[in-house]
Amino acid sequence: MAKHDTDLSDLFHALADPTRRSILTHLAQGPAPVSELAEPTGLRLPTVMRHLAVLEEAGLIATSKDGRVRTCAIVPEALMPMRTWLDEQRVIWESRLDRLDDYVKKVMKERET
């Protein structure tokens, strides 16, 4: 299991939290200071800080401090590994789709009874 694997796990893990996804969506509008990001979440600053730390470790955001204000910004390229994984999976999964589709339908039918 390469570091590549860890990257993906961190990425998925970071995105698994609604608060963090909403922070990302907010940041998509442009860079913002910590407090501005905290405000709409209704969470306390330290809590938001930890979310930001998770996002930063996953490489999804970059931050820098100017005076006493820390500005956060998204790192668009960060989603690439995920996109790549998704595309890989699609290729494999879809190559079996016809066969699996039959199987899944059979399973679903059995479930209903």
Added chain:
Amino acid sequence: MAKHDTDLSDLFHALADPTRRSILTHLAQGPAPVSELAEPTGLRLPTVMRHLAVLEEAGLIATSKDGRVRTCAIVPEALMPMRTWLDEQRVIWESRLDRLDDYVKKVMKERET
């Protein structure tokens, strides 16, 4: 926060674990019984069962029992919400880049004068 949100969180969470991703990759080769999935992970059966439960709750796999054998199979459509989210983000994130681009151009122009 709608059900949609929970779906995404569950999906990302399910995919955040390397063991679960490897199980999915294995299943991409075709449906398989529990023990066959457990073997390459080096984990005990109950542990693998829990991973399978997580995958099933996220809608990523479907299972059915025939005799004493439970067969698992991937559910390709399950990745759709994630793909959709990813595409949405790409649109926003990239439009942000465009805006930044505009901003830079504006600054450069102002500098010239």
Added chain:
DNA sequence: CAGATAGTTAGACATATGGCTAAGCATGAC
């Protein structure tokens, strides 16, 4: 029926996660 096979359930346990409060530490405004 006896024994092997394939899952399943229950419960224990260590660590991780997400939230909070209460201080603490720079920096900017007066």
Added chain:
DNA sequence: GTCATGCTTAGCCATATGTCTAACTATCTG
């Protein structure tokens, strides 16, 4: 210098997660 602002650190707490062992159920096989 003093005070407000904005972030940080430290530490607490409840719940969730990933792993295991041990014991149980259900289903073939002979």
